[in-house]
Amino acid sequence: MNAYIAGVSSYLPDQILTNEQLQVENPDWDMDRIESKVGIKARHIAAPGECASDLAYAAAAQLLAGMQLDPTAVDCLILCTQSPDYQLPTTACILQNRLGLPTTCAALDFNQGCSGYVYGLFLAKGLVAAGLCRNVLLLTAETYSKVIHPRDRSVRVLFGDGATATLINSDPSGARIGEFSLGTDGSGYANLIVPAGASRQPVNEVTGQLTEDEGGSVRSAENLFMDGQELFTFTLKRVPEVVNATLSKAGITKDQVDWFIFHQANAFMNEHLRMKLKVPKEKAPLCLEQIGNTVSNTIPLTIHEVGHSFRAGEKVMLVGFGVGYSWGACLLDWNKVQLV
Amino acid sequence: MGFRPSGSIINDWEVANVHVNDLLDLFCDSLELDPGRLTLDTEIQDVEEWTSVGWLSIMSALDEQFDLQLPAKEIRGFKKVQDLVNFVAARADVVM
Numbered sequence: 061m062n063a064y065i066a067g068v069s070s071y072l073p074d075q076i077l078t079n080e081q082l083q084v085e086n087p088d089w090d091m092d093r094i095e096s097k098v099g100i101k102a103r104h105i106a107a108p109g110e111c112a113s114d115l116a117y118a119a120a121a122q123l124l125a126g127m128q129l130d131p132t133a134v135d136c137l138i139l140c141t142q143s144p145d146y147q148l149p150t151t152a153c154i155l156q157n158r159l160g161l162p163t164t165c166a167a168l169d170f171n172q173g174c175s176g177y178v179y180g181l182f183l184a185k186g187l188v189a190a191g192l193c194r195n196v197l198l199l200t201a202e203t204y205s206k207v208i209h210p211r212d213r214s215v216r217v218l219f220g221d222g223a224t225a226t227l228i229n230s231d232p233s234g235a236r237i238g239e240f241s242l243g244t245d246g247s248g249y250a251n252l253i254v255p256a257g258a259s260r261q262p263v264n265e266v267t268g269q270l271t272e273d274e275g276g277s278v279r280s281a282e283n284l285f286m287d288g289q290e291l292f293t294f295t296l297k298r299v300p301e302v303v304n305a306t307l308s309k310a311g312i313t314k315d316q317v318d319w320f321i322f323h324q325a326n327a328f329m330n331e332h333l334r335m336k337l338k339v340p341k342e343k344a345p346l347c348l349e350q351i352g353n354t355v356s357n358t359i360p361l362t363i364h365e366v367g368h369s370f371r372a373g374e375k376v377m378l379v380g381f382g383v384g385y386s387w388g389a390c391l392l393d394w395n396k397v398q399l400v
Numbered sequence: 401m402g403f404r405p406s407g408s409i410i411n412d413w414e415v416a417n418v419h420v421n422d423l424l425d426l427f428c429d430s431l432e433l434d435p436g437r438l439t440l441d442t443e444i445q446d447v448e449e450w451t452s453v454g455w456l457s458i459m460s461a462l463d464e465q466f467d468l469q470l471p472a473k474e475i476r477g478f479k480k481v482q483d484l485v486n487f488v489a490a491r492a493d494v495v496m
Contacts, residue, residue: 093432093453094453097453098455158429214452255489275451275452287472288452288453288471289452289455289456289475290472290473292459292460293469293470293472294458294474295435296459296463328453328456328460332460332463332464336463336464359457
């Protein structure tokens with residue numbers, strides 16, 4: 061049995077953080093130069109008290125309403141997040157109740173970042189293709205802003221919050237989910253990390269102490285840390301590999317792919333990657349100018365934004381890569397996907 | 401540019417070499433510095449524009465133009481521009 065994407069929706073929190081605001085707040089940041097490099101002008105930021113489940117709820121409710129799907133038809137809810145509402149319980153359980161999904165619905169969270177959407181499709185396809193589930197609701201939701209120190213330029217200019225919802229089922233009128241290639245290299249775990257706050261390094265009197273790095277960015281061990289150079293090195297090594305592995309599994313060439321939806325890390329990285337892979341600009345849309353890097357949301361947000369231009373029968377490759385390190389790619393055969 | 405990794409023993413006379421000055425120009429260009437701002441003796445930490453984003457530009461330019469990957473962990477060992485040139489020269493034919 062095959063599995064298909066039937067619909068995609070997205071939700072961005074109301075509050076917007078612009079480069080102008082960042083410039084006023086941080087006179088020593090060269091926001092014009094940063095903007096020209098990273099291609100981001102604004103990001104949406106969750107309000108205090110607005111959590112991943114709130115964003116995910118909004119995206120999911122919009123999808124169910126837009127597709128006129130009876131919530132009782134959903135028999136599996138999968139939430140990809142690294143910003144859960146609580147350490148426990150599972151945020152997906154809270155969402156099952158809030159969305160009015162039946163108590164016969166399976167619900168689980170999984171913790172992945174920039175590769176998360178591809179991983180979610182991997183799980184959903186497996187469940188549907190195995191005949192274990194009929195309608196899988198895949199949600200992505202992140203609020204990285206809550207662990208970013210306001211004076212950490214290296215990450216504050218990049219990341220935005222948001223959520224998406226995708227329905228996967230066996231109705232062949234949707235976009236068929238094809239071949240996958242996934243990968244993992246945990247040796248890079250410390251290069252994109254919130255070091256303190258869980259079991260390895262519980263919060264204590266020292267974890268909140270601020271330090272300034274050589275670039276002038278300020279953070280504590282309770283904040284997000286990213287080594288941009290290491291991530292760049294990782295990306296240039298792994299992404300071409302996973303793209304080629306996926307093409308080879310599907311028995312097609314790069315030229316036969318009509319659209320490449322890369323994780324939207326930043327314009328500089330994505331453009332370099334695109335040129336390295338020799339993918340024409342018009343085949344690899346960028347969708348981060350007004351929303352920034354929204355982690356596991358970037359791929360479905362881009363689909364939601366530009367999917368209207370895709371035609372039935374076109375091949376779409378999705379490529380996620382980042383925190384973990386974790387990466388993955390998959391192919392879609394585009395068809396009628398409700399973008400609501 | 402006809403550039404290729406060193407170590408090949410055939411037809412070396414056919415390899416178009418890159419002059420060290422072209423490398424310095426490439427670094428200046430990546431860092432948005434006026435041409436000629438950098439010499440082999442320049443201390444990297446003395447160049448205000450040589451930020452972490454600047455390094456990304458250099459990594460990108462080396463990869464794009466010479467298919468040469470500069471790993472992030474190497475960067476921490478570089479003190480002078482000469483060190484960076486040495487890294488490139490160990491992997492490609494640089495005319496000093």
